[in-house]
Amino acid sequence: QVHLVETGGGLVQPGGSLRLSCAASGIIFGIYTMGWYRQVPGKERELVALIASGGSTNYADSVKGRFTISRDNAKDTVYLQMNRLKPEDTAVYYCKAGYRANDYWGQGTQVTVSS
Numbered sequence: 001q002v003h004l005v006e007t008g009g010g011l012v013q014p015g016g017s018l019r020l021s022c023a024a025s026g027i028i029f030g031i032y033t034m035g036w037y038r039q040v041p042g043k044e045r046e047l048v049a050l051i052a053s054g055g056s057t058n059y060a061d062s063v064k065g066r067f068t069i070s071r072d073n074a075k076d077t078v079y080l081q082m083n084r085l086k087p088e089d090t091a092v093y094y095c096k097a098g099y100r101a102n103d104y105w106g107q108g109t110q111v112t113v114s115s
Helices: none
Strands: 003-007 010-012 018-025 033-039 046-051 057-059 067-072 077-082 091-099 102-105 109-113
Touching: 003 091, 018 033, 018 091, 018 109, 033 067, 033 077, 046 067, 046 077, 057 067
Parallel strands: 010 109
Antiparallel strands: 003 018, 018 077, 033 046, 033 091, 046 057, 067 077, 091 102, 091 109
């Protein structure tokens, strides 16, 4: 059984930082492309960042230079370091594991950026 568990969300002031973690189990973590997505009510879920099994990364334009995705294959965990947070970053953040036709999602963690 596959589980992806996101942690690290919360309330932060504009300009602040948060680090999200996603711990995976039930998959061969090292072969999966891992991603962070986010969704606000009434909008489609959007890609935030991806990291391939080999370590290459891809970011949404809106977070380039502020967010960093990384992975620790020894811990089966992917991270999203979020700096210089803005109110428009407020969303539920989801972790996704993808390999060929297999996609798995976590339950999500709320990030709220507000003063």
